[in-house]
Amino acid sequence: xxxxxxxxxxxxxxxxxxxxxxxxxxxxxxxxxxxxxxxxxxxxxxxxxxxxxxxxxxxxxxxxxxxxxxxxxxxxxxxxxxxxxxxxxxxxxxxxxxxxxxxxxxxxxxxxxxxxxxxxxxxxxxxxxxxxxxxxxxxxxxxxxxxxxxxxxxxxxxxxxxxxxxxxxxxxxxxxxxxxxxxxxxxxxxxxxxxxxxxxxxxxxxxxxxxxxxxxxxxxxxxxxxxxxxxxxxxxxxxxxxxxxxxxxxxxxxxxxxxxxxxxxxxxxxxxxxxxxxxxxxxxxxxxxxxxxxx
Amino acid sequence: xxxxxxxxxxxxxxxxxxxxxxxxxxxxxxxxxxxxxxxxxxxxxxxxxxxxxxxxxxxxxxxxxxxxxxxxxxxxxxxxxxxxxxxxxxxxxxxxxxxxxxxxxxxxxxxxxxxxxxxxxxxxxxxxxxxxxxxxxxxxxxxxxxxxxxxxxxxxxxxxxxxxxxxxxxxxxxxxxxxxxxxxxxxxxxxxxxxxxxxxxxxxxxxxxxxxxxxxxxxxxxxxxxxxxxxxxxxxxxxxxxxxxxxxxxxxxxxxxxxxxxxxxxxxxxxxxxxxxxxxxxxxxxxxxxxxxxxxxxxxxxxxxxxxxxxxxxxx
Numbered sequence: 269x270x271x272x273x274x275x276x277x278x279x280x281x282x283x284x285x286x287x288x289x290x291x292x293x294x295x296x297x298x299x300x301x302x303x304x305x306x307x308x309x310x311x312x313x314x315x316x317x318x319x320x321x322x323x324x325x326x327x328x329x330x331x332x333x334x335x336x337x338x339x340x341x342x343x344x345x346x347x348x349x350x351x352x353x354x355x356x357x358x359x360x361x362x363x364x365x366x367x368x369x370x371x372x373x374x375x376x377x378x379x380x381x382x383x384x385x386x387x388x389x390x391x392x393x394x395x396x397x398x399x400x401x402x403x404x405x406x407x408x409x410x411x412x413x414x415x416x417x418x419x420x421x422x423x424x425x426x427x428x429x430x431x432x433x434x435x436x437x438x439x440x441x442x443x444x445x446x447x448x449x450x451x452x453x454x455x456x457x458x459x460x461x462x463x464x465x466x467x468x469x470x471x472x473x474x475x476x477x478x479x480x481x482x483x484x485x486x487x488x489x490x491x492x493x494x495x496x497x498x499x500x501x502x503x504x505x506x507x508x509x510x511x512x513x514x515x516x517x518x519x520x521x522x523x524x525x526x527x528x529x530x531x532x533x534x535x536x537x538x539x540x541x542x543x544x545x546x547x548x549x550x551x552x553x554x555x556x557x558x559x560x561x562x563x
Numbered sequence: 564x565x566x567x568x569x570x571x572x573x574x575x576x577x578x579x580x581x582x583x584x585x586x587x588x589x590x591x592x593x594x595x596x597x598x599x600x601x602x603x604x605x606x607x608x609x610x611x612x613x614x615x616x617x618x619x620x621x622x623x624x625x626x627x628x629x630x631x632x633x634x635x636x637x638x639x640x641x642x643x644x645x646x647x648x649x650x651x652x653x654x655x656x657x658x659x660x661x662x663x664x665x666x667x668x669x670x671x672x673x674x675x676x677x678x679x680x681x682x683x684x685x686x687x688x689x690x691x692x693x694x695x696x697x698x699x700x701x702x703x704x705x706x707x708x709x710x711x712x713x714x715x716x717x718x719x720x721x722x723x724x725x726x727x728x729x730x731x732x733x734x735x736x737x738x739x740x741x742x743x744x745x746x747x748x749x750x751x752x753x754x755x756x757x758x759x760x761x762x763x764x765x766x767x768x769x770x771x772x773x774x775x776x777x778x779x780x781x782x783x784x785x786x787x788x789x790x791x792x793x794x795x796x797x798x799x800x801x802x803x804x805x806x807x808x809x810x811x812x813x814x815x816x817x818x819x820x821x822x823x824x825x826x827x828x829x830x831x832x833x834x835x836x837x838x839x840x841x842x843x844x845x846x847x848x849x850x851x852x853x854x855x856x857x858x859x860x861x862x863x864x865x866x867x868x869x870x871x872x873x874x875x876x877x878x879x
Contacts, residue, residue, distance in 0.1 A: 296700070396581070399578045402856050403582060403810075403848070404814065405814055406810075406814035407813065407852065410844060411589065411844055411845060411848045413836055414836050491706040494708075495814075498818065499817075500837070501837075517712070518712060521715070521716060521720055525716055525721075528712050535706060535709055536704075536705050539705065542704075544700065
């Protein structure tokens with residue numbers, strides 16, 4: 269999913285209150301944190317916050333423009349747009365966090381194996397990482413969807429497959445850099461096992477950069493989920509997803525433009541929030557982790 | 564340089580072979596009958612038998628792999644199940660349209676991005692610099708298909724200034740150019756952000772480098788120092804990011820072409836996925852991967868020519 273990550277052993281992330289204080293001093297990072305916390309709360313408390321049932325059809329009240337009864341209007345089936353958008357947050361965050369979590373764990377494992385394991389295994393894994401990184405993300409996603417059929421599980425599988433190489437590469441680079449460090453060599457000299465070195469020394473040091481990378485990839489994943497759902501290849505109806513809400517709006521663009529306007533706002537705010545937070549976290553924890561580009 | 568070029572091209576070919584093996588596995592190792600999946604819901608016993616024979620499914624696995632690679636190497640990407648035309652012909656028909664869209668998007672993004680990046684360097688540390696920084700990150704964060712939908716609503720539906728759908732009338736350059744404006748705007752916005760940030764960062768880094776100080780010490784005019792020595796180095800990361808981003812442009816094109824119902828690789832592959840037109844999907848993925856690898860490799864070679872230090876990476 270991402271590339272051009274530069275990381276060196278001498279800039280291991282500072283931890284604790286210093287980084288948090290720096291994040292709080294950064295207006296962009298703070299804006300991001302507020303937006304992200306807001307969306308997480310929205311997703312958790314969606315059943316309490318949504319004024320109506322998001323899948324309840326009421327054709328007598330279809331295409332109602334925004335009013336006091338329906339703040340964001342109703343869609344072509346009379347469903348309350350605001351409720352659908354609130355529940356959409358749960359779908360977007362649920363899918364993106366599950367998928368990046370699984371991808372992060374797999375990337376961590378493969379990266380550690382590549383960096384710490386035998387050289388032939390490292391070469392095989394690097395070739396695997398490079399090959400996957402060479403596939404244009406969306407093309408690969410569409411190929412997998414053709415084989416497995418659209419749906420939330422396929423979406424998660426796709427996201428995991430396209431994300432793992434980026435995380436694996438980062439962890440491998442970190443592991444290789446740390447492996448030669450003096451304190452690791454000293455551990456080896458006193459007879460520490462590989463498992464001990466990995467668990468007590470490598471893992472705590474490589475997790476920080478991975479968390480930054482994961483937080484920066486969440487908006488990309490949210491965009492991918494919304495985009496594929498917009499193409500009717502991700503989350504299918506009647507489950508509310510920001511992508512399929514935007515598609516419904518697109519089909520009624522002339523008669524009910526408020527649907528597209530309302531549908532785009534949470535998606536924009538959420539991706540902005542995660543991006544701002546990711547940038548803030550990177551600056552606070554690890555200023556040298558360079559800008560990356562989504563494939 | 565020759566040694567580096569050979570190694571880099573060999574690596575690209577090796578990756579392509581691995582990707583092809585992966586795609587072979589996807590077609591042949593997935594549960595179920597590959598011929599039925601390839602043909603989708605339109606499978607008839609006759610069509611299935613024909614496809615099994617064509618795909619070589621009745622042969623041994625090594626033979627099948629050989630058959631698959633030989634066909635791909637000779638440009639045989641299969642037959643479109645719906646139109647019965649060779650997949651390569653179908654792809655080549657729409658590919659130039661996507662290429663044009665991507666190139667136009669990138670062109671205006673590069674011009675504006677370099678401009679904004681230079682402005683940020685001139686006013687570094689000021690409010691304008693910070694504002695441009697936030698603006699760049701925001702441009703990167705907003706999904707291209709949302710920009711496409713909003714610009715479609717404002718400029719095509721409400722104001723009626725630009726066409727809402729299609730690629731313009733064939734033979735009418737003016738109409739084709741007008742149809743390019745909104746899609747290329749939607750794709751290019753995030754690139755303005757990327758390039759502005761990158762140019763700012765690399766310009767700031769280069770302006771403090773020893774060779775710039777030396778050039779100044781020799782009394783060279785500032786324009787020569789900036790254009791001949793600073794920009795040459797500062798532009799390198801931009802080329803790299805543009806090449807790596809070829810995939811990102813393709814992703815945006817898939818969504819944006821769909822929003823504007825514009826013929827291209829995006830509408831071709833999404834239509835094929837919906838109809839489960841397997842040969843077109845796989846052929847397009849393979850074609851675009853080869854294209855992407857070509858772009859990335861060409862950019863790497865160009866970068867190595869501009870900045871000899873890069874060659875040491877593979878040499879080491």
